Amino acid sequence: MPGKQRLDIEAQLDNLSTVRRFIEESCREFGARDGVISDLRLAVDEAVTNIIIHGYQKQGGNIHIEIERDEKALIVRLRDDAVVFDPASRFTAGPPTAQAFESPGKLGIPLIQRTVDHIDHRVTESGGNELTLKKRNGDIFRS
């Protein structure tokens, strides 16, 4: 059942639960398995938190969230107009060290990295960010 859902939010931390609920409900509608839903919910929460805290420096802004199901994958695209930031620059190989706990992005990005199967970043035409997160490996749908 291919499909697409969208959510636009103001970049505020008190909108995080709305984002998580949107991802969870969309994933359920698209037939995702429970483990896939929790992974994607976690990854999106961490990514949106980073946009709010680091991208917009808690000064507010717009975040556009789109989730799509195609035949084999769940794809989330996050668009913002904050300063350009490619999370690949913070990828880590091993477990986070104590230093990582001092900065939100240093823990959040390893979590994103470990819970989705593909991460892609591009700079948008307006100079903002588009972050794409995919779950595509294994049996991600109930049927």
Add this chain to the structure above:
Amino acid sequence: MTSTLRIAVSQEQGNTPVTVFRLTGDIDANTQSDLESKAEEVIGAGTQNLLLDLSEVTYMGSAGFRAMHAIAGKLGDEQSATAIKSSHLKLLNPSAEVSKVIKTLGFDSYLDIYDDINKAVNSF
């Protein structure tokens, strides 16, 4: 809808006094400061050992770990550049989902995790 975290505080006596936080709700970047503030409050009042009961935590992301790291520091636990080891902060009954996140980040090597409150309290 805003995320909420409720914190019920109780005292247990094992080999030494232990403060227990029974947490209900979500630990995210919006509620992280609630947990840190409550911990700071009880530590300021004399708490030396803190057990976090996570059985009613429905969501925890990296914000939860940052809060725990900050709390462990306030409890006087060792924090080097490459490791965090806590003997004064321990966890009780994380859900399967929260346990998965803990293991994903390798945090289970930093904090002791129990599924029985008596064992947890007596471990301090």
